[in-house]
Amino acid sequence: MRSLLRPVAALAVGFTTTTYAFSASTSFCAAAPHVPYISSKTAAAIDVSLMNPSASPAYTLPQLMELAGLTVSTAFHKTYPPSSHVLVFVGPGNNGGDGLVAARHLKLWGYDVTCVVPKLKDAFFEKLRKQAEDCGCEIITKEPREGYASLLTPSTVIIDSVFGFSATGPPRAPYNDIVPFLHSTTAPVMAVDIPSGWSVDSGDVNYTNYAPDSLISLTAPKLGSKGFKGRHWLGGHFVPKRFEAEFGIKVDGVYEGGEIVRELTPGGEGGEDVDGYSVVYVTAPNGDLAQVIASELVKSKTVACVNIIPAVKSVYAWKGNVEVDDEVLMMIKTRKERVGDVEKIVKKLHEYETPEVLVVGVEGGSKEYLKWLGESVDKRK
Template sequence: MSVRYLTAKLAQQIDEQLMSAAGAFSLDQLMELAGLACAQTLAKVYSKEKYPRVLVCCGPGNQGGDGLVAARHLGMFGYQPTIWMPKPGSKDIYKRLKTQCDNMKIQTLAPTEETHSLRDALASSDVILDAIFGFSFKPPVRAPFDAALPLLSASGLPIVSVDIPSGWDVEEGNAEGVGLNPDVLISLTAPKEGVRQFTRRHFLGGRFVPKLMEEQFALNLPEYPGFDQIVELPQAKESGPQKL
């Protein structure tokens, strides 16, 4: 059986159950494992020898927390990450994750003149890690991200998106046409309905999902190889004119 793709409602339900008494995970644990999977995905596809400078774009929610964890691990892996985070999360966990990055001497772009600093950062980067919006995102894209997404798209840099490409609806995909079109996607826990037709390299990171929960929700997750935190999923075939 193929892996199950999740609706927004089901993805939220699984997240809540993971952090309930039944799942017994803390948000810190899940972010740490998710961020590690994101960093491993980028490192697998884009070597630090050819793509050392990573621009990690973080939103104010849990997606941004995953990005901060990934930035720290990428620094540990020998990359040179830079963080763009125009709207830092206000919760204590984000402040702690940011301090961990500061302690790794990872640069964070100054919060002033965001568009200008983002342009400069893009000019001196080799690859983008997109951790802006997660599966709870609903259009439209609001400031300052409405101006940022076109800059990221126009940069010509390869993009690795976390869980769902920023600007995409979790179920409808890039129906509005304003989202990023990444080269690589790392879905977390299980892939979401909106990326069912994603035709580029697609990885899954969610080795934290307990067997009981996998069976309860009939996720049909693939086996992770060895000690890897990620597994590559089959690529969807591009739809086109049918041959007669």
């Protein structure tokens, strides 16, 4: 049988992960850059530099907030369907301003939007509120008699734009009602820059157990979000590349193909990233042999699962002829780091001299499935 001599096909479609790997959801073409986390002090210094009137880019506050708010709404749109009701909690600083801008964009994209705006800093913020209202966002200025929970519908997703990188200490009124509500609600939350109530530098040190469903980090992820387990987006395409050298952040190569956000850790608990998983295709001459190989792979915890697809017909070129074989196809799911071990076991048990081993990267998957996949495969020793 000529397939005995079929050359090994070992093509890795994904790319090597770096210290901090991105989701491959946008592209498999470029190597994933490492994205460092920054302190609240660095975040504040970046803010000052972005708006320094005597040095480029010399953004004005309204310009920067528009960019940040559009970034927030883009991350939201990539995470939640337009059928969602969006409930935005607006804080007293620029984090709140980002929320108001995002509310306007989301309304324009067809979301049903309610903003809770207990306080406004100045005329500029008042203008942001009015723009959101004029677009059709509902504005609420104080807690309803029945509590904030009465604003929730089955489709509500909350945007937490209460506190950003400048907040310190326990929340003061009127946010001392809002922040505990955020910490206790079961509705999904997207946090802007940092979950409100977390330390910007150290995370959930107050044991609030507040775990938003998703996070959009602006310019660079903050140190406190290192342990964040939900979907984590980064947005800061508007930051000049020279800031990489000045502040140790990463901008170049992060935003590809017209995108203004990039997903960081799409995995579930443990921060597993999808770049860490592969699917391996192996053909076999019959189901019995495929089952022997599959059982060994699963039993040794080298892989999580093998689907054996019966009765595939393989048509391939061989020495100038078109060959046709009846085979079965194994679809093997494992950690990327175990692909070499998969190949060893396949070669040990296979009848073919050079069996097909074709590796493709995993582009995405449900949080729960990826978690199970990670738990079912031993890490490489």
